[in-house]
Amino acid sequence: MSDARLTLGTVGAPSRGFPEAEFATRTEKAQALMAQQGLHGMLLLTEPEVRYFSGFHTLFWQSPTRPWFLFVPATGKPIAIIPEIGAELMRQTWIEDIRTWSAPAPSDDGISLLTELLSPLAQSGGRLGVLKGHETNLRMPLGDYERLMSSLRGMEVADATGLVRALRMVKSEAEIEKLAHICGIGSRTFGEVPQLAREGLPFEDLFRLFRREALFQGADDVPYLVGGADQGGYHDVISPPSPRPLQRGDIFMLDTGATWDGYYCDFDRNWAIGHADDASRRAYDVLWRATEAGIEAARPGTTCRDLFHAMQSVIAELDDQGGDVGRLGHGLGMQLTEWPSHAAFDDTVIEENMVLTFEPSLSYGDGRIMVHEENIVVRADGAKLLTQRAATELPVI
């Protein structure tokens, strides 16, 4: 046995879940936007959306077997159409109308229940919102979706991505409290890395120690952990760890998405083992200052494009190509990455209470890449860090 001591667990943790008023407010805001956009209902299929409007929270979504549906009507509470296995948990939420079937049932996985629910909409030529846009997916069998829609002729299907995106991008104080808590856990975990990492340690074992430390510090889970390590800089930022032992002269990076009560932190840290080469130190300094430029520029009324340019103008000191990541940060919340994107294509206006990452990256040397990331909340007077700011110089272990 390894270690049966209590973890720091619930120390300093906010309360779990949300008061019913949070879901009522979210639903009312959605319904106001639906009315503006002429939507008579919204059919949601994806985990964050179902959780956002219902509070239904389970890891069971990892099983791809069963589809789950939440219908947001023009007025009143959402209606859940879900597999029977989820009924007990759904009854703990504010949802009252819960319609279930014994799933899996390949011949009818909720389709007749949906047809019954949506037929009035079809008969009146109504307009149904579904998520069809950027960063969304269809979490049900495509064949079932096509059959459902062909049985609902007369109903217009509209893309509700913009509506849901507008709501979810701006966080409530209760959401920000959860995000601040997990960012604190992540910061304390990164703070322990100099005690965990050392020359000779297999990189994959550092991943295990990091995950164990994050759990000790109070994370519920560490769903996302990637990194890179190599002499004079790493080459890739999305790989699983190799068994290669850390060596003197390695630059290594860990990037984690840890969760607390279903909310993510998403940031990374860089270190050198024994010795940091000049090129990596320079890259680190540029990225640190690019992040600072992003933090300073973030306030209500600016755009994601502005934030991108603020960071990119510093990155350009070393790399004017822009790197492979495709953007310099993004939204953060119930998902590891959420809308918007700090990119030239994204003219989203920054609003108070958005939670964002700044994630400048650059290429340098012989195919090296470096990334740097912090998490912030936008307040009326500017960005407030949720993460403990990285050291100003590349730390050497």
Added chain:
Amino acid sequence: MSDARLTLGTVGAPSRGFPEAEFATRTEKAQALMAQQGLHGMLLLTEPEVRYFSGFHTLFWQSPTRPWFLFVPATGKPIAIIPEIGAELMRQTWIEDIRTWSAPAPSDDGISLLTELLSPLAQSGGRLGVLKGHETNLRMPLGDYERLMSSLRGMEVADATGLVRALRMVKSEAEIEKLAHICGIGSRTFGEVPQLAREGLPFEDLFRLFRREALFQGADDVPYLVGGADQGGYHDVISPPSPRPLQRGDIFMLDTGATWDGYYCDFDRNWAIGHADDASRRAYDVLWRATEAGIEAARPGTTCRDLFHAMQSVIAELDDQGGDVGRLGHGLGMQLTEWPSHAAFDDTVIEENMVLTFEPSLSYGDGRIMVHEENIVVRADGAKLLTQRAATELPVI
């Protein structure tokens, strides 16, 4: 800091990844089936399918922002159409034709690359396989899919779910080795639970201790952990943990999907704290014997329906309704749950080298539910356990 000792990490671990021949064999088998079914290509979008044919393995799929595509042609190696951020990692695989774009790019997230690739198929009236069937989803924006398909008129789209399912359900020896390894890690972790759990321990903290133990025992990750705990039996099998401390008389269950090199175990264990009530002991005994009946019945040539009835006939001693889970086990591999289902609707014929779970469940008492689960591989002469068989009687801590 909690614990910087080395974990058991790589002790006894098989080698990571697969030799190139594994991917060549998978692709050739797919292409033989494609020829039989008149498919001129297959477009795959989901993590397990892309990994199955390419070896591309990253947790980055957790970010919903970018779509990923792998095209399996009628002959030759698959072609990757992926965001630039994944190019370096894809180049480590056996894939040679890697076409990238700078993603995210909401106006064209791979669509023009796909159109270019698939246009010849459309012009010749060819037939493209995509996954549209049970337990699949469309991991790209629905709007982009609709636009892509409308630009490829002349091309017939067919459901390739059966084809992919037939391949993935039967595991190679290298896959079975990985599955056996993670099942062993899971078994050792469950073996430590009597040292981790005790009266007064918040249930959510037991989850943290369990995850830490699984990592210590060598798991790469513990993406799935659910459970239940309550006096005289739990009510729900998919919930996140409550902060409620364990009490004498509680029956509690932990169900985990831990991973090693991208392969899952999926099984659970039950315990009592201090005292086990008679109804729970009886339920446990029935489920243990139902599992045994499934294990005994599993051999090449039987069907999933047969396995369902073998288990259900034992469960019927206590519960002839069948419970809420909807099936009594399923396939296991790169996903927590895979085809087939041990259910009355599933007439899949059991084949050698399928890896399966047996997961009988029942309702008892005043709305209690109990589940029991083991993982096996089907060999020519019957089932071989990958998990260390649960105790014959409900263990009391």
